[in-house]
Amino acid sequence: MSCAQAAVREPAADPVLTLRARPRRIALVGNANVGKSVLFGRLTGQYAVVSNYPGTTVALTTGRVMLGGEVCELVDTPGVTALEGALTEDELVARRILNAGQTDVVIQVADARNLRRALMLTSQLAAIGRPMVLALNMIDEARVHGIVIDAAGLAARLGIPVIETVATEGRGIAELRDAIGRAAVPAFDAPHRSDHARLAHDLAVQYRRYRRRSAARVQERLGRLVREPLTGLPILAIVLYGMYLAVGVFGAQTLVGLIEAGLFKQFINPGAIALVNWAVPWAAARDFLVGEYGLITMGLTYAIAIVLPVVATFFFVFGFLEDSGYIPRLAIFSDRIFRTMGLNGKAVLPMVLGLGCDTMATMTTRILGTPKERLIAVLLLALGIPCSAQLATILGILGGVSFAALLTLFGVVLMQMFLVGFLAARAIPGERSEFIMELPPLRLPQLGNIVRKTLLRVRWYLGEAVPLFLIGTALLFMLSRFGLLTVLTDAMEPVVAGLLGLPRDAAAVFVMGFLRRDYGAAGLFQMSKAGHLDGVQAVVALTVMTLFVPCVANFLMMIKEQGLKAALGILGAVTVIALGTGIALNAVLRGLHVAF
């Protein structure tokens, strides 16, 4: 039936390579967070983003895999908990792939520690009737928990190959490749819907044994420390402070100092200016490249010297937290607060992911249960969650002002998010879903995976953000060239200078902020370094910028996820709230004679 088998059957025809009109398609299916993406990487040699929490794979990833001289297509699907009954969007996607006749072989990936749950899915897959293989992944962790599974017995009973694997270490992968050739339609009778659970339970009881557990104690103790409020909240404070030290101090100050003040100011920009002055005869073109709004002196400097170092450190620290399994545990603490905002604790995942990139996080809102929750989450992401690039510039500027300034900014932003969430929960029709969430095991992250993930994300940042920085710079150059920037600055002066109490020039920064918040924030960073902003002005300007819609890419993603009407509504609401908050904050701070 499958590729390898076909290749074995007709060895004489073409022993080296078999090609078909449509390559055979193999789908990886399984519960969330069982290691499908790691296995995908092992089988294809391609890297798919891997994390220790459910919902990392939101879109289908496709790769090629060579099996017995035949090129097959391997599809990595989002994690599912069921394929029958009330299904989430991800589950519908997975089921469509299995049903449409596009899939020739299914590899079900199971977390060996949760055999019963996995078998429930096996039972449902059997009903779909595709040839399949069962991979019992994380067999090492199962052993640590004292679980022994009779794989041979299970294979005989199910009538399909059952292979034990440890995908992260590459163990069992060769066996799995071989087994794909022996994939078979499960031989047991597919029971009626309600019987999946009973069948899974009976099978698990029959083929799983428990031994004395060996070394899971440390994991358990750590889990308790992180989970219980008395120890968990101080740990959260330490984690946040550690992130501040890594990203805000090391990234935003040390690294940016080295790259911006050292590399760019001393070598790259003077070098570029000299080169352009020598090689380009037209003044306008020289300005375009190295002038006040020059592609190199402004666009590249902002993107590479100011934002990149912080984004890279953030991605690294964030990758560590992701893989440790810590982030989902924050849902326990935040569930009550999120419930008053029409969400539940699960919303902590897109919110924290938003600190990495709001655009990606907007896509991750799909893991939330109802349309209402997804809409509120998208709104809150657009409103209050600063992405890594922006966090960078915030920490860079306010780190130099005072800690109180930083607290004011985050306090105001959090308060606004809560207020808007509270109101949205009451204004938007629909229900929230109940909080039921699986906590992934705590693990010591692997440096290799963190580094790969960081590099992948940095590359993505370079591809996504740098062009926008350059387009934005070109736009500013044009505006300034044709005198429109002055017109715009004049038009915005009553708000910018009058109500917000900022220098006139800040108008240009807000124009940049419309393209990308971090780009605008980078502009503020330059203004603040040049001494054009006092403490209050810095806080007010950054608060407004933080509350803006993150960037054009995020706006496009909002349209994709929620439709044009909702996206425009969010854009309008967010802009009004951002300016309103800034005006109020300025009035209050000035009225109280606060100086940071």
Add this chain to the structure above:
Amino acid sequence: MSPSDKTRRLSNMAAGSSGTVVRVMRDNSDRADRLMALGVTPGASVTVLQRFPGVVFLCDHTELAVEPAVAKAIVVEVE
């Protein structure tokens, strides 16, 4: 001891106590399906780990966090 003495709602179980799931109340249509998919079905063994600020319990080897209303719908025969 009559059976009723041994059955409790998960929300009423003390941290550290264990038992076997007897049934999941179906007063919310979606809830039972979601819990079942996560392995919370009759016969599953559960251990309550924590009750505040949210209920956290172990079902087989899956650690699950739920809000109080959900914990209330899970009927457990206590050991």
